[in-house]
Amino acid sequence: MRPIWRCSVKPAFLEMDADAPRVPVRFAGEVLMLPEGANLAAALLAAGVTVLRQTPVSGAPRAPYCMMGACFDCLVEVDGVVRQACMMEVAEGLEIARPHEGGTHDAL
Numbered sequence: 001m002r003p004i005w006r007c008s009v010k011p012a013f014l015e016m017d018a019d020a021p022r023v024p025v026r027f028a029g030e031v032l033m034l035p036e037g038a039n040l041a042a043a044l045l046a047a048g049v050t051v052l053r054q055t056p057v058s059g060a061p062r063a064p065y066c067m068m069g070a071c072f073d074c075l076v077e078v079d080g081v082v083r084q085a086c087m088m089e090v091a092e093g094l095e096i097a098r099p100h101e102g103g104t105h106d107a108l
């Protein structure tokens with residue numbers, strides 16, 4: 001079955017600088033070693049994270065799409081604040097969660 005979401009960046013083709021120092025971040029409870037200073041959305045995709053959030057109404061999965069701050073499909077909760085992952089850099093100790101992880105909301 002084809003996924004109903006799409007991403008403009010193919011995770012399998014992302015390469016990270018092999019020499020970049022890796023720092024631990026926690027995403028959805030899992031510790032990931034990501035290259036310090038890399039674009040957070042790209043680093044998560046390269047690490048195999050393909051669903052950054054789910055829509056609050058239908059629960060549909062979303063992943064980074066535009067990589068330039070326009071689509072908001074890369075929203076994540078970082079240290080308790082909802083932010084665009086494509087507008088952030090990887091830093092040691094980030095605590096990242098999927099926003100609205102507690103469940104879907106009633107339709108507006």
Ligand code: FES
Nearest residue numbers: 067069071072086
């Ligand atoms: S990927 Fe579109 S706003 Fe981040």
